[in-house]
Amino acid sequence: MSNNAAPNTETRSLAPWQQRAASSIHAIADAANQSTIVRPTHVQQQLLDDAIERARGTLLGSPEPVLLVAIVGPSGAGKSSLINALAGDTIAKASPIRPTTRELTVYHHESVVQGSLPADLIDRAHFVKHTREELRNKVLIDTPDIDTFVKSNRELTQDVLKAVGLTLCVVSPERYLEERLWSVLNTEIVQDAVVFVINKRDLCTDDELAQIQRDIAHHLAQIDLHDIPMLSAISASESDIAQDTSAVSNMLTNTLSASDAAVLARQSRVRAVESVTLAVQQITENVNxxxxxxxxxxxxxxxxxxxxxxxxxxxxxxxxxxxxxxxxxxxxxxxxxxxxxxxxxxxxxxxxxxxxxxxxxxxxxxxxxxxxxxxxxxxxxxxxxxxxxxxxxxxxxxxxxxxxxxxxxxxxxxxxxxxxxxxxxxxxxxxxxxxxxxxxxxxxxxxxxxxxxxxxxxxxxxxxxxxxxxxxxxxxxxxxxxxxxxxxxxxxxxxxxxxxxxxxxxxxxxxxxxxxxxxxxxxxxxxxxxxxxxxxxxxxxxxxxxxxxxxxxxxxxVADLQSAVRSAGIETHSQQH
Structure with missing residues (x-):
C-alpha cells in the first residue's frame, strides 16, 4: 500500500465517448444560459446545474465501470474508523474533534488511475493505493463531515455525492437524525444507491437498535427511499474494530461482485444522463x-x-x-x-x-x-x-x-x-x-x-x-x-x-x-x-x-449526450422503454 497526496504524475485522458459527452454537457449548459426565449426559471436552472454537475462527475471519471463508494456521515460517527478497518491500515485520520476530515481520502486499486475520480475533484483529494483484488473495481472515498459548519467542506461532500454510484451513510446511535444529514440525502441520494451503516453498535441494546432502524426507515420513506439496506458495524472501542466490520466488508467484497459493481456504476451513469434529460425537458416542455x-x-x-x-x-x-x-x-x-x-x-x-x-x-x-x-x-x-x-x-x-x-x-x-x-x-x-x-x-x-x-x-x-x-x-x-x-x-x-x-x-x-x-x-x-x-x-x-x-x-x-453514453455500451432508461 502506498500514499501520494497529489498524484499529478498520473494523468488520465478521456475516452472518445467521454469527450463527446463532455462536449454535449458543455453545449447544454451554454445553450441554456444563452437562450433568449427558452429561459429556465431559478428552480429549473438550479436543477439543470445540479444535473450537469452530477453528469460531469459521473461520466468524466474512469471510462471503465468502476464503482465509486462515498462514505458520508456526521462528525464522530466513525467514518474514518470504518474506512481504516476496511482497508486494514490507517489511511484516514480518526479524531473526536469536530470537524475532522477537511479533504477527500480516496482508497483505490493501483490499476485505477487517480481513483477514477472526476477531474474537478482530483486536486481536493488525498490518494491511497492498494493491491487488494477484491476491491479492484471499487473505490472508497472518505468525505468531510456532513454536519460541518465549514461551507467548503459541505460543498465538497455534495460534489462527491454527485459523482459516486453508491453511498455508505455512517451514523451512530447518538447522532442518526442530524438535520443536515437528511437534508443532503434528500437532494443528493437516489433509490438503490445508498446503504446505511449504524456504527458503534455496542452502545445500544437490540431493542434500541431496532428502534433506530425503524426511525431511519421512516425518514427514508419521507424522502421516497424504500427498502434501503441497513448494516451495523464497529464497536465503540478501537480494539474491536476489525471483527466488527465483517458485514460491511462482506457487502463490498462478496455481495457486490465485480459484475454488481459494474452494474451500479452503469446505473449511476444512466441516472446522471436521465437527470440532465429531465432537467432539459422541464425547461422546454411548454414550447410545444x-x-x-x-x-x-x-x-x-x-x-x-x-x-x-x-x-x-x-x-x-x-x-x-x-x-x-x-x-x-x-x-x-x-x-x-x-x-x-x-x-x-x-x-x-x-x-x-x-x-x-x-x-x-x-x-x-x-x-x-x-x-x-x-x-x-x-x-x-x-x-x-x-x-x-x-x-x-x-x-x-x-x-x-x-x-x-x-x-x-x-x-x-x-x-x-x-x-x-x-x-x-x-x-x-x-x-x-x-x-x-x-x-x-x-x-x-x-x-x-x-x-x-x-x-x-x-x-x-x-x-x-x-x-x-x-x-x-x-x-x-x-x-x-x-x-x-x-x-x-x-x-x-x-x-x-x-x-x-x-x-x-x-x-x-x-x-x-x-x-x-x-x-x-x-x-x-x-x-x-x-x-x-x-x-x-x-x-x-x-x-x-x-x-x-x-x-x-x-x-x-441531450440526444448527443445519450448517444455518447450509449456508445460506451450503456442503455439509458428512455431507450429501455
Whole structure:
C-alpha cells in the first residue's frame, strides 16, 4: 500500500465517448444560459446545474465501470474508523474533534488511475493505493463531515455525492437524525444507491437498535427511499474494530461482485444522463404549447384590428380620394404608342393642370395636398395625409397586441421570455403601415392583368392609328382631301374617327381598370388590416421559431449526450422503454 497526496504524475485522458459527452454537457449548459426565449426559471436552472454537475462527475471519471463508494456521515460517527478497518491500515485520520476530515481520502486499486475520480475533484483529494483484488473495481472515498459548519467542506461532500454510484451513510446511535444529514440525502441520494451503516453498535441494546432502524426507515420513506439496506458495524472501542466490520466488508467484497459493481456504476451513469434529460425537458416542455397559442393570438389580433379599422375608416376614405389621381396615372403608365400619348394629354388636363393650380392657389384643390409625391414614395408627403392622424391609434394597437400576447404567454408558458422582450416594436412601425396602406394600390398596379390590358388596348389604338394613316395616304394620293363628305372635310372625318376610337379605348380602360376612390378605399382598408396582422404575425413567427430552434438545440445536445453514453455500451432508461 502506498500514499501520494497529489498524484499529478498520473494523468488520465478521456475516452472518445467521454469527450463527446463532455462536449454535449458543455453545449447544454451554454445553450441554456444563452437562450433568449427558452429561459429556465431559478428552480429549473438550479436543477439543470445540479444535473450537469452530477453528469460531469459521473461520466468524466474512469471510462471503465468502476464503482465509486462515498462514505458520508456526521462528525464522530466513525467514518474514518470504518474506512481504516476496511482497508486494514490507517489511511484516514480518526479524531473526536469536530470537524475532522477537511479533504477527500480516496482508497483505490493501483490499476485505477487517480481513483477514477472526476477531474474537478482530483486536486481536493488525498490518494491511497492498494493491491487488494477484491476491491479492484471499487473505490472508497472518505468525505468531510456532513454536519460541518465549514461551507467548503459541505460543498465538497455534495460534489462527491454527485459523482459516486453508491453511498455508505455512517451514523451512530447518538447522532442518526442530524438535520443536515437528511437534508443532503434528500437532494443528493437516489433509490438503490445508498446503504446505511449504524456504527458503534455496542452502545445500544437490540431493542434500541431496532428502534433506530425503524426511525431511519421512516425518514427514508419521507424522502421516497424504500427498502434501503441497513448494516451495523464497529464497536465503540478501537480494539474491536476489525471483527466488527465483517458485514460491511462482506457487502463490498462478496455481495457486490465485480459484475454488481459494474452494474451500479452503469446505473449511476444512466441516472446522471436521465437527470440532465429531465432537467432539459422541464425547461422546454411548454414550447410545444406555442403552436396552440398561435390560434388564440390570431383571433385576438383580428378583433383588435377590426376595431382599429372602424376608427380609421374615415381617414382611409379621405386618403383614397386624395390618392385617386395617382392611381389613374399609375394605370395609364401601362400603355404605349398613341394610347400613351392620348392618356398623356388627358392626364395633363385632368391631373397636371389641377396640381399646377394647387401650387398657385392651394384653396383651389385641397385634396391634392394629401397625396404621395409619386407612385414610388414609401411615406406620406407630410402630416396632412389624413391617415397620419391615426398614427397614435396604430402604434397603440401594436403595443396592445404585444401586451396581450405577453399576457397569454404568462398564463400558459410563464417561464418563456415575453414577446415584448424579444421583438422590436420600433417607433416608425405606424408610419410604415401607413405607407404600405397608402402606396399599396398604386405600387401594385404592375400586375400581369393590368399590364396585359394596357398592352392589348395600346395595340388596338396602334392598329387604328396605322389604319387611319394608311387611308390618309391612300386618299391623299387620289387627291380627295379637298372633297367633302356630309359637308365635312375628309381629314376632319379621320380625326373624328381617331378621337372616337380613343374615347372607346379610354372607356374600356376605365371599365377594365377601375379607378373609383371607393374601390381604392376598399383596397386600402384590406391592405391596412393585412399590414397590421402581418406585422403581428411576423413578430410572433420570429418569436415562435426562435423558441423552437432553441428547444431543438437543447434536445439535440441531450440526444448527443445519450448517444455518447450509449456508445460506451450503456442503455439509458428512455431507450429501455
Amino acid at each position: 404549447q406555442l403552436s396552440q397559442l398561435h390560434q388564440s393570438i390570431g383571433d385576438a389580433t383580428s378583433i383588435t384590428t377590426d376595431s382599429l379599422l372602424d376608427r380609421c375608416s374615415p381617414a382611409i376614405e379621405e386618403t383614397a380620394r386624395a390618392m385617386r389621381p395617382d392611381l389613374v396615372a399609375a394605370n395609364h403608365a401601362h400603355f404605349w404608342g398613341p394610347m400613351r400619348a392620348w392618356f398623356g394629354m388627358w392626364d395633363g388636363l385632368t391631373i397636371g393642370l389641377p396640381r399646377m393650380l394647387a401650387r398657385v392657389g392651394p384653396a383651389l384643390s385641397t385634396a391634392t395636398q394629401c397625396r404621395l409625391t409619386s407612385t414610388n414614395d414609401v411615406a406620406p408627403v407630410a402630416s396632412s395625409v389624413p391617415l397620419v392622424l391615426r398614427r397614435d391609434d396604430i402604434a397603440d394597437t401594436l403595443e396592445h397586441m404585444t401586451s396581450q400576447t405577453d399576457q397569454m404567454l404568462a398564463q400558459t408558458t410563464p417561464q418563456l421570455t415575453p414577446l415584448s422582450k424579444v421583438v422590436h416594436i420600433d417607433s416608425d412601425a405606424a408610419n410604415t403601415i401607413i405607407a404600405e396602406t397608402a402606396s399599396h394600390s398604386v405600387s401594385s398596379n404592375g400586375s400581369v392583368w393590368k399590364r396585359s390590358i394596357g398592352w392589348v388596348l395600346s395595340f388596338i389604338s396602334m392598329i387604328g392609328t396605322i389604319g387611319l394613316l394608311g387611308l390618309a395616304v391612300y386618299y391623299l394620293g387620289k387627291e380627295v382631301w379637298q372633297g367633302t363628305f356630309g359637308g365635312i372635310n375628309m381629314l376632319a372625318h379621320m380625326l373624328l374617327f381617331w378621337f372616337a376610337l380613343h374615347v372607346v379605348v379610354h372607356l374600356l380602360t376605365s371599365l377594365l381598370m377601375p379607378t373609383s376612390w371607393k374601390r381604392l378605399a376598399y383596397s386600402m382598408k384590406q391592405r391596412f388590416s393585412a399590414s397590421i396582422r402581418q406585422r403581428i404575425e411576423t413578430h410572433w413567427h420570429t418569436y415562435e421559431q426562435t423558441a423552437k430552434n432553441e428547444n431543438a438545440h437543447l434536445q439535440q445536445y
